[in-house]
Amino acid sequence: MASEDIAKLAETLAKTQVAGGQLSFKGKGLKLNTAEDAKDVIKEIEEFDGLEALRLEGNTVGVEAARVIAKALEKKSELKRCHWSDMFTGRLRSEIPPALISLGEGLITAGAQLVELDLSDNAFGPDGVRGFEALLKSPACFTLQELKLNNCGMGIGGGKILAAALTECHRKSSAQGKPLALKVFVAGRNRLENDGATALAEAFGIIGTLEEVHMPQNGINHPGVTALAQAFAINPLLRVINLNDNTFTEKGGVAMA
Numbered sequence: 001m002a003s004e005d006i007a008k009l010a011e012t013l014a015k016t017q018v019a020g021g022q023l024s025f026k027g028k029g030l031k032l033n034t035a036e037d038a039k040d041v042i043k044e045i046e047e048f049d050g051l052e053a054l055r056l057e058g059n060t061v062g063v064e065a066a067r068v069i070a071k072a073l074e075k076k077s078e079l080k081r082c083h084w085s086d087m088f089t090g091r092l093r094s095e096i097p098p099a100l101i102s103l104g105e106g107l108i109t110a111g112a113q114l115v116e117l118d119l120s121d122n123a124f125g126p127d128g129v130r131g132f133e134a135l136l137k138s139p140a141c142f143t144l145q146e147l148k149l150n151n152c153g154m155g156i157g158g159g160k161i162l163a164a165a166l167t168e169c170h171r172k173s174s175a176q177g178k179p180l181a182l183k184v185f186v187a188g189r190n191r192l193e194n195d196g197a198t199a200l201a202e203a204f205g206i207i208g209t210l211e212e213v214h215m216p217q218n219g220i221n222h223p224g225v226t227a228l229a230q231a232f233a234i235n236p237l238l239r240v241i242n243l244n245d246n247t248f249t250e251k252g253g254v255a256m257a
Contacts, residue, residue, distance in 0.1 A: 021052030021078070025059055032065035041065075045072040053081035060089040066099035070106030079112045085120040085148070096124040100131030107135060113143040120150035120186070126157035129165075136165040142173035146184040150214070154187070159196025162187075163203040170206055181209040188216040188242070197224030204231040211237050216244035225252030232256075 023044060032038045038061075045051065054073075061069070073079065084103075088096050100119075107114065117132075124131065135141060147166075154162065170180040185204070192200070197220045204210055213232070220228075225248050232238055248256065 021050045022055065022081075023048050023051055023053070024055035026055040026083070027058035030059040032059060032069075033062040034064050035068040037062075038065040038068050042068055042072045045069070045076065051076045051079055053083065054079060055083040056087045057083055057085045058089075059087050060091060061087050061099060062091065063095050063098050063102070067102045070102040070104075073103070073106035073112075074109040077111045079107065079110065080114055081116040082107075082114065083116075083118050084122075085118050085150075086122065088122045088124070093123070093125055093127065096122065096128050097131035100124070100128065101134070104132050104135030104138075104140075107140045108138045110140075112140045114140055115143060116146040116148075117141070117144060118146075118148040119152065120148050121152070123151075123153050125153045126155045126161065128152065129154055129158040129161040133161060133165045136162075137168045137172065139172075139176075141169055142176065142178065142180060144169070144180060144182055146186075147182060148184070148186040149190065150186050151189040152187075154190040154192065154196070156191070156193050156196040159187075159190065159192040160199045163196075163199035166200075166203040167206055170203075180207060182207050183209060183211045183237075185210060185212070186214040188214055188218065190215075190218055192218040192220060192224075194221055194224035194227075198227040201227035201231040204228070205234050208235055209237060210235040212240040212242075213238065214240070214242040216242055216246070218246055220246040222247070222249045222252035222255070226255035229255040 025041060030041070032041065088099070119132065122128065173180045192215065197215065197218060220243070225243065225246065232241060
């Protein structure tokens with residue numbers, strides 16, 4: 001390959017904008033604390049026509065920066081995919097819920113109809129689920145197909161909040177004639193245990209459209225496994241089940257079989 005071609009290729013790869021309506025800041029290691037810190041990100045969001053996917057992985061976003069980014073998102077009604085894993089590195093846990101609330105409000109105001117929401121690897125704990133609870137219950141998530149919350153430390157409490165939010169989303173979307181049709185659910189390494197898993201199982205049974213469920217390493221024993229098995233039985237499209245590193249015992253194994 002000629003040196004000019006290599007230079008052109010490097011320039012193309014370096015561009016933040018990617019084909020398919022995607023704007024990516026993935027892995028840039030940006031430390032966005034203030035509105036001033038976020039000005040370049042905001043400018044790119046505002047100037048990106050037809051924004052369908054926003055990647056913020058591998059950066060750290062504070063409360064004030066999240067607020068102004070959310071403001072920029074208010075005009076992005078075409079946004080469908082939020083790749084927002086690992087974007088609160090080094091933040092206090094108390095900073096994450098208000099940041100998520102702001103971003104969610106931006107999406108709701110925009111009238112976005114999300115297909116994918118990925119908040120994995122953000123150690124927000126049970127309180128963090130409150131940060132996107134309103135978003136999950138809003139019309140912005142009536143179209144949601146993929147929800148990824150791997151390694152977030154939700155715990156039992158967070159699992160229950162999440163289950164209630166998904167159930168409410170299904171109820172509200174059904175009332176509008178198009179029920180939530182979630183296909184992919186990922187929530188490994190969240191310490192959900194039996195009670196969290198059982199609450200989610202109830203939501204899964206109501207939703208009924210799941211194709212993939214990944215919930216490894218959650219400290220789930222046979223009562224939780226049994227509840228999940230019963231829910232899986234009424235999701236006829238389910239083809240991938242990942243419950244690695246949970247404790248089935250014979251009772252759970254029989255239920256899953």
